[in-house]
Amino acid sequence: MSSELTENLPSGLAAVEEAVARACREARRDRASLTLVAVSKTFAADAIAPVIKAGQRVFGENRVQEAKAKWPELMSAYGGLSLHLIGPLQSNKTREAVALFDAIHSVDRPSLCEALAKEFRTQTRRPQLFVQLNTGEEPQKAGVAPADADGFIADCREKYGLPISGLMCIPPVNEAPAPHFALTAKIAARNGLKNLSMGMSADFAVAIQMGATHIRVGSAIFGHRG
Numbered sequence: 001m002s003s004e005l006t007e008n009l010p011s012g013l014a015a016v017e018e019a020v021a022r023a024c025r026e027a028r029r030d031r032a033s034l035t036l037v038a039v040s041k042t043f044a045a046d047a048i049a050p051v052i053k054a055g056q057r058v059f060g061e062n063r064v065q066e067a068k069a070k071w072p073e074l075m076s077a078y079g080g081l082s083l084h085l086i087g088p089l090q091s092n093k094t095r096e097a098v099a100l101f102d103a104i105h106s107v108d109r110p111s112l113c114e115a116l117a118k119e120f121r122t123q124t125r126r127p128q129l130f131v132q133l134n135t136g137e138e139p140q141k142a143g144v145a146p147a148d149a150d151g152f153i154a155d156c157r158e159k160y161g162l163p164i165s166g167l168m169c170i171p172p173v174n175e176a177p178a179p180h181f182a183l184t185a186k187i188a189a190r191n192g193l194k195n196l197s198m199g200m201s202a203d204f205a206v207a208i209q210m211g212a213t214h215i216r217v218g219s220a221i222f223g224h225r226g
Helices: 002-026 045-053 064-077 091-100 110-122 146-158 177-190 204-209
Strands: 035-039 058-061 082-085 103-107 128-133 164-169 195-197 214-217
Touching: 002 035, 002 204, 045 064, 058 064, 064 082, 064 091, 091 110, 103 110, 103 164, 110 146, 128 146, 128 177, 128 195, 146 164, 146 177, 164 177, 177 195, 177 204, 195 214, 204 214
Parallel strands: 035 058, 035 214, 058 082, 082 103, 103 128, 128 164, 164 195
Antiparallel strands: none
16 A cells, blocks of 8 residues: 555645645735645555655654654654644653654643643653644544633643643534634634644635644545555
8 A cells, every 4th residue: 555655645745735825825825824734644654755755844643652653763864844743642641742743733631731731841842732622512522612712721821831822623524614713713813822723635725714824634645544
Protein backbone atom coordinates (compact mmCIF):
# COMPACT_ATOMS: atom_id res chain seq x y z
CA MET A 1 0.00 0.00 0.00
CA SER A 2 2.75 2.46 0.94
CA SER A 3 4.60 2.37 -2.39
CA GLU A 4 1.36 2.72 -4.34
CA LEU A 5 0.34 5.69 -2.20
CA THR A 6 3.76 7.27 -2.48
CA GLU A 7 3.39 7.76 -6.23
CA ASN A 8 0.17 9.74 -5.77
CA LEU A 9 1.05 11.84 -2.74
CA PRO A 10 2.57 14.99 -4.26
CA SER A 11 -0.34 15.34 -6.70
CA GLY A 12 -2.77 15.04 -3.78
CA LEU A 13 -0.91 17.79 -1.96
CA ALA A 14 -0.87 19.94 -5.10
CA ALA A 15 -4.64 19.56 -5.52
CA VAL A 16 -5.24 20.53 -1.90
CA GLU A 17 -2.92 23.53 -2.18
CA GLU A 18 -4.79 24.65 -5.31
CA ALA A 19 -8.15 24.35 -3.50
CA VAL A 20 -6.79 26.18 -0.45
CA ALA A 21 -5.45 29.02 -2.62
CA ARG A 22 -8.82 29.29 -4.39
CA ALA A 23 -10.74 29.35 -1.08
CA CYS A 24 -8.39 32.04 0.25
CA ARG A 25 -8.94 34.18 -2.85
CA GLU A 26 -12.71 33.80 -2.54
CA ALA A 27 -12.56 34.74 1.14
CA ARG A 28 -10.18 37.63 0.33
CA ARG A 29 -7.58 36.18 2.65
CA ASP A 30 -3.84 35.94 2.37
CA ARG A 31 -2.73 32.31 1.94
CA ALA A 32 -0.01 33.01 4.50
CA SER A 33 -2.70 33.51 7.18
CA LEU A 34 -3.58 29.81 7.02
CA THR A 35 -1.65 26.74 8.18
CA LEU A 36 -2.29 23.46 6.38
CA VAL A 37 -1.87 20.56 8.80
CA ALA A 38 -1.36 17.36 6.77
CA VAL A 39 -2.93 14.59 8.85
CA SER A 40 -0.53 11.67 8.59
CA LYS A 41 -2.06 9.40 11.24
CA THR A 42 -1.91 5.67 10.34
CA PHE A 43 0.51 6.33 7.46
CA ALA A 44 4.06 5.03 7.62
CA ALA A 45 7.18 7.15 7.21
CA ASP A 46 7.70 6.03 3.60
CA ALA A 47 4.26 7.42 2.70
CA ILE A 48 4.94 10.70 4.52
CA ALA A 49 8.42 11.40 3.09
CA PRO A 50 7.21 12.31 -0.44
CA VAL A 51 4.85 14.91 1.04
CA ILE A 52 7.73 16.42 2.99
CA LYS A 53 9.86 16.43 -0.17
CA ALA A 54 7.02 18.19 -2.00
CA GLY A 55 7.27 21.06 0.48
CA GLN A 56 4.77 20.31 3.26
CA ARG A 57 6.17 21.06 6.71
CA VAL A 58 3.26 20.84 9.21
CA PHE A 59 1.80 17.44 10.07
CA GLY A 60 -0.91 16.14 12.40
CA GLU A 61 -1.02 12.92 14.39
CA ASN A 62 -3.77 11.42 16.56
CA ARG A 63 -1.74 9.37 19.02
CA VAL A 64 1.41 10.07 20.99
CA GLN A 65 2.77 6.52 20.70
CA GLU A 66 2.32 6.35 16.93
CA ALA A 67 3.99 9.73 16.51
CA LYS A 68 6.92 8.69 18.73
CA ALA A 69 7.49 5.62 16.59
CA LYS A 70 7.92 7.42 13.26
CA TRP A 71 8.57 11.15 13.65
CA PRO A 72 11.95 11.44 15.43
CA GLU A 73 13.64 9.77 12.44
CA LEU A 74 11.75 11.93 9.94
CA MET A 75 12.61 15.07 11.90
CA SER A 76 16.30 14.21 11.89
CA ALA A 77 16.19 13.53 8.14
CA TYR A 78 14.25 16.68 7.15
CA GLY A 79 14.51 20.17 8.56
CA GLY A 80 11.86 22.62 9.66
CA LEU A 81 9.07 20.17 10.44
CA SER A 82 6.26 21.00 12.86
CA LEU A 83 4.14 18.30 14.50
CA HIS A 84 0.61 18.86 15.84
CA LEU A 85 -1.36 16.51 18.09
CA ILE A 86 -4.94 16.62 16.83
CA GLY A 87 -6.31 13.60 18.69
CA PRO A 88 -7.23 13.13 22.35
CA LEU A 89 -4.42 13.32 24.88
CA GLN A 90 -4.32 11.09 27.94
CA SER A 91 -2.98 12.84 31.02
CA ASN A 92 -0.33 10.14 31.50
CA LYS A 93 1.08 10.89 28.01
CA THR A 94 1.45 14.61 28.62
CA ARG A 95 5.20 14.57 29.23
CA GLU A 96 5.88 12.80 25.94
CA ALA A 97 3.39 15.03 24.10
CA VAL A 98 4.98 18.27 25.30
CA ALA A 99 8.42 16.94 24.37
CA LEU A 100 7.38 15.90 20.85
CA PHE A 101 4.61 18.17 19.57
CA ASP A 102 4.68 21.83 18.58
CA ALA A 103 0.92 22.22 19.06
CA ILE A 104 -1.78 20.32 20.97
CA HIS A 105 -5.31 20.80 19.62
CA SER A 106 -7.22 18.78 22.23
CA VAL A 107 -7.15 20.52 25.62
CA ASP A 108 -10.56 19.62 27.03
CA ARG A 109 -10.63 18.85 30.77
CA PRO A 110 -9.19 19.98 34.12
CA SER A 111 -7.06 16.86 34.70
CA LEU A 112 -5.27 17.44 31.39
CA CYS A 113 -4.78 21.12 32.21
CA GLU A 114 -3.18 20.11 35.49
CA ALA A 115 -0.85 17.66 33.76
CA LEU A 116 0.10 20.23 31.09
CA ALA A 117 0.76 22.91 33.72
CA LYS A 118 3.12 20.52 35.52
CA GLU A 119 5.05 19.82 32.30
CA PHE A 120 5.23 23.51 31.46
CA ARG A 121 6.92 24.04 34.83
CA THR A 122 9.49 21.29 34.24
CA GLN A 123 10.12 21.38 30.45
CA THR A 124 11.43 24.24 28.36
CA ARG A 125 9.18 23.43 25.38
CA ARG A 126 5.92 25.37 25.02
CA PRO A 127 3.62 23.85 22.40
CA GLN A 128 0.73 25.95 21.17
CA LEU A 129 -2.45 24.93 22.99
CA PHE A 130 -5.96 24.79 21.54
CA VAL A 131 -9.10 24.16 23.59
CA GLN A 132 -11.25 21.55 21.86
CA LEU A 133 -14.94 22.43 21.69
CA ASN A 134 -17.75 19.92 21.29
CA THR A 135 -20.01 22.29 19.35
CA GLY A 136 -22.56 19.57 18.59
CA GLU A 137 -22.56 18.42 22.24
CA GLU A 138 -22.19 14.84 21.03
CA PRO A 139 -21.85 12.41 23.94
CA GLN A 140 -19.32 10.19 22.11
CA LYS A 141 -16.98 13.11 21.37
CA ALA A 142 -14.41 14.82 23.54
CA GLY A 143 -14.47 18.57 23.94
CA VAL A 144 -15.88 21.37 26.05
CA ALA A 145 -19.57 22.29 25.62
CA PRO A 146 -20.05 25.79 24.16
CA ALA A 147 -21.86 26.97 27.31
CA ASP A 148 -18.84 25.97 29.43
CA ALA A 149 -16.17 27.33 27.08
CA ASP A 150 -15.67 30.80 28.58
CA GLY A 151 -15.25 29.43 32.09
CA PHE A 152 -12.92 26.66 30.94
CA ILE A 153 -10.71 29.07 28.97
CA ALA A 154 -10.56 31.38 32.01
CA ASP A 155 -9.53 28.44 34.22
CA CYS A 156 -6.84 27.41 31.72
CA ARG A 157 -5.34 30.88 31.95
CA GLU A 158 -5.90 31.87 35.55
CA LYS A 159 -5.96 28.60 37.50
CA TYR A 160 -3.42 26.60 35.48
CA GLY A 161 -1.37 29.37 33.84
CA LEU A 162 -1.71 27.82 30.38
CA PRO A 163 -1.22 30.09 27.34
CA ILE A 164 -4.22 29.07 25.23
CA SER A 165 -3.73 30.22 21.63
CA GLY A 166 -6.97 29.08 20.00
CA LEU A 167 -9.94 26.77 19.68
CA MET A 168 -10.50 23.53 17.77
CA CYS A 169 -13.77 21.95 16.68
CA ILE A 170 -15.03 18.92 14.74
CA PRO A 171 -18.64 19.45 13.58
CA PRO A 172 -21.09 16.52 13.64
CA VAL A 173 -20.81 14.54 10.39
CA ASN A 174 -24.53 14.80 9.63
CA GLU A 175 -24.83 18.57 10.07
CA ALA A 176 -23.77 21.59 8.01
CA PRO A 177 -20.37 22.67 9.30
CA ALA A 178 -20.77 26.45 8.88
CA PRO A 179 -22.85 27.08 12.05
CA HIS A 180 -20.33 25.11 14.11
CA PHE A 181 -17.43 27.05 12.62
CA ALA A 182 -19.26 30.34 13.22
CA LEU A 183 -19.92 29.41 16.87
CA THR A 184 -16.27 28.47 17.38
CA ALA A 185 -15.14 31.77 15.85
CA LYS A 186 -17.57 33.72 18.05
CA ILE A 187 -16.33 32.05 21.25
CA ALA A 188 -12.70 32.61 20.20
CA ALA A 189 -13.31 36.31 19.47
CA ARG A 190 -14.91 37.07 22.81
CA ASN A 191 -12.03 35.34 24.60
CA GLY A 192 -9.33 37.13 22.61
CA LEU A 193 -8.13 33.98 20.83
CA LYS A 194 -6.72 34.41 17.33
CA ASN A 195 -6.28 30.77 16.21
CA LEU A 196 -9.07 28.57 14.88
CA SER A 197 -8.34 24.91 14.11
CA MET A 198 -11.32 23.88 12.03
CA GLY A 199 -12.00 22.26 8.68
CA MET A 200 -10.99 18.89 7.29
CA SER A 201 -10.84 17.31 3.82
CA ALA A 202 -14.59 17.61 3.15
CA ASP A 203 -15.20 21.11 4.51
CA PHE A 204 -11.96 23.10 4.68
CA ALA A 205 -13.14 25.63 2.06
CA VAL A 206 -16.10 26.51 4.31
CA ALA A 207 -13.76 26.73 7.31
CA ILE A 208 -11.49 29.15 5.42
CA GLN A 209 -14.52 31.34 4.69
CA MET A 210 -15.36 31.28 8.41
CA GLY A 211 -11.89 32.36 9.52
CA ALA A 212 -9.94 29.13 10.14
CA THR A 213 -6.24 29.64 10.78
CA HIS A 214 -5.44 25.89 10.80
CA ILE A 215 -7.10 23.27 8.61
CA ARG A 216 -6.52 19.54 9.20
CA VAL A 217 -6.47 17.66 5.91
CA GLY A 218 -5.65 13.95 5.64
CA SER A 219 -7.46 11.86 3.04
CA ALA A 220 -7.35 14.55 0.33
CA ILE A 221 -3.53 14.48 0.61
CA PHE A 222 -2.71 10.88 1.55
CA GLY A 223 -5.70 9.00 0.14
CA HIS A 224 -8.16 6.93 2.17
CA ARG A 225 -6.84 4.85 5.01
CA GLY A 226 -7.05 1.13 4.56
